[in-house]
Amino acid sequence: MGRLRRPPLALAAVIAVATLACGGGSGDDESETGSPDREEEAAPATLLDPDGFAAEIARPEAFVVNVHIPYEGEIDGTDVHIPFDEIAGDDRLPADKDAELVLYCKTGRMSMTAAETLVGDGYTNLYDLRGGMVAWEAAGKELVHRQ
Numbered sequence: 001m002g003r004l005r006r007p008p009l010a011l012a013a014v015i016a017v018a019t020l021a022c023g024g025g026s027g028d029d030e031s032e033t034g035s036p037d038r039e040e041e042a043a044p045a046t047l048l049d050p051d052g053f054a055a056e057i058a059r060p061e062a063f064v065v066n067v068h069i070p071y072e073g074e075i076d077g078t079d080v081h082i083p084f085d086e087i088a089g090d091d092r093l094p095a096d097k098d099a100e101l102v103l104y105c106k107t108g109r110m111s112m113t114a115a116e117t118l119v120g121d122g123y124t125n126l127y128d129l130r131g132g133m134v135a136w137e138a139a140g141k142e143l144v145h146r147q
Contacts, residue, residue: 043112043115043128044112044115044116044118044119044126045103045111045112045115045126045127045128046126046127046128047127047128047129047130048127048128048129048130049130049131049135049139050129050131050135050136050138050139050141051139053075053102053104053127053129053130053136054141056100056102056127057075057077057102058077059100061099061100062100062102062127063079063080063093063094063099063100063101063102064077064078064079064080064102064104065078065079065080065081065082065087065093065101065102065103065104065114066078066080066081066082066104066105067081067082067083067084067087067103067104067105067110067111067114068083068084068104068105068106068110068111068132068133069083069084069085069110072106072133072143073133073143073144073145074143074144074145074146075104075129075133075136075141075143075144076142076144080092082114084105084110084111084113084114084117085113087114087117087118088117088118088120088121089121093118093123097121097122097123097124098123098124098125099123099125100125100127101118101123101125101126101127102126102127102128102129103115103118103126103127103128103129104128104129104132104133104136105132105133106132106133106134107131107132107133107134108128108129108130108131108132108135109132111128111129111132112128115128
């Protein structure tokens with residue numbers, strides 16, 4: 001019988017990178033030590049759990065933006081729906097770059113991309129719902145459908 005051959009080193013490196021990119025490295029919330037993930041440390045927006053998000057959007061100065069496409073409902077209190085990939089320079093956003101912008105989408109990916117875009121546009125006070133509408137509903141909170 002022939003010997004088993006190990007995959008080339010380049011293939012092993014590709015597999016390792018793909019595993020980490022797909023979330024195989026650590027959990028979404030916190031590591032076992034209780035410290036935030038590196039992704040959260042570098043996040044362009046402050047990540048909030050559903051209860052923290054609910055408290056933030058209750059503040060009168062918060063401007064709440066649903067960035068998910070396609071539209072699949074929204075959290076009550078949303079000010080505007082702007083697709084994440086069209087948010088740059090949208091005239092519905094506050095002119096004040098220090099305004100509290102509170103973003104969400106279905107799972108958190110589109111809102112994080114929108115937050116990165118907004119940071120590039122000069123916005124400085126961004127919040128994001130960790131886990132998006134999926135986490136919101138899992139916490140027993142409801143979505144409304146207006147479209």
